[in-house]
């Protein structure tokens with residue numbers, strides 16, 4: 001009996017010791033895991049810190065170069081290469097004629113050209129987005145689509161500048177170009193997921209962003225939507241497919257609204273129909289992403305409205321129109337306020353050369369639009385506040401700007417394409 005009791009005591013003791021040992025091993029193991037996890041976390045934070053420091057450094061160097069290397073007015077560039085990209089689009093690789101270094105640009109920005117087109121009485125001013133990434137310091141690239149006559153006027157001439165580029169200009173031609181500019185650009189040091197949307201030739205600024213993301217190798221998750229009618233308009237097809245094949249962070253979605261007989265869904269394109277927010281709801285993991293879009297008016301209107309209805313904050317939606325604004329922004333109060341004050345008196349606008357004094361139309365986008373709607377001619381170019389063609393002297397009163405001018409005019413003048421009256425104004429038009 002005594003023997004049995006000591007056996008039991010011994011066994012219980014062994015169990016206790018074993019349990020204690022197991023507990024110690026488990027504790028050691030969990031401590032080890034915690035330390036390993038902490039180390040991994042520290043490494044990650046260090047990597048992130050390292051990346052942020054290098055990104056901030058690169059950004060400040062870029063800003064320095066931009067300030068030092070930028071130029072005023074027009075600089076001569078030579079067309080080094082003219083490359084067909086499909087869909088009636090040619091890319092033009094431009095190198096500076098003076099051989100000096102180029103300032104860096106931000107993906108999404110554009111160049112302004114002053115073209116001397118034979119038989120045109122005056123130089124023609126047009127803007128074209130930079131279509132390659134900023135990681136190539138030796139050249140700039142633009143991609144230009146020849147604009148056909150409007151469907152209701154088939155006998156009208158095709159677009160002046162785009163026809164000149166596509167049909168006349170060749171390698172070796174010299175062009176007058178303003179420095180890169182524009183407020184539509186992607187922040188390069190962010191790593192959060194992004195949605196890029198291009199409609200037709202509106203692909204160019206978002207392609208610059210996509211190329212940049214792929215070249216920096218940061219694996220920033222990107223959903224790229226391109227909307228075209230069919231394979232005849234499918235610009236940069238091979239390039240986009242290659243990027244999607246080689247970069248697992250790139251999710252390519254090409255939409256054909258009107259496929260041709262030979263166009264195969266799942267091979268040539270992914271979705272039949274328009275680029276739409278209903279499609280985003282199907283393929284995006286969430287709505288809280290950054291959006292950059294550029295395309296024709298109906299696409300811009302429906303996508304921006306749809307995103308707003310889907311609850312995407314307006315700060316996350318960035319867009320650019322090629323020409324007169326196609327997306328009506330919330331009516332801006334001059335100089336930064338949010339909503340227009342409907343009780344404020346409506347100013348009067350006098351066009352002194354034309355002898356017209358009219359009540360301002362608050363739904364007009366700009367003094368230029370208002371002038372044109374009332375038969376007053378003002379020369380214009382980019383209609384985006386950069387090229388300076390529409391500069392007009394202010395004889396009386398004050399104006400405000402809807403967007404910050406690319407190059408602010410002299411005191412006493414205004415850029416009518418982005419200006420609205422702040423008080424009664426008289427302008428020299």
Ligand SMILES: Cc1cc2nc3c(=O)[nH]c(=O)nc-3n(C[C@H](O)[C@H](O)[C@H](O)COP(=O)(O)OP(=O)(O)OC[C@H]3O[C@@H](n4cnc5c(N)ncnc54)[C@H](O)[C@@H]3O)c2cc1C
Nearest residue numbers: 127128129144145149156157158159160161162204322323
């Ligand atoms: C910031 C910005 C970036 C841009 N980026 C790009 C880009 O990357 N790629 C690109 O291709 N474009 C881009 N654009 C658009 C570009 O600047 C031009 O607006 C476009 O090339 C058309 O210019 P155009 O001189 O060829 O046409 P325009 O001569 O201005 O003609 C426009 C239209 O009017 C029609 N027309 C001409 N004469 C008549 C007439 N008598 N009666 C009726 N209709 C007539 C033409 O057939 C054409 O359809 C951009 C624009 C902006 C503002």
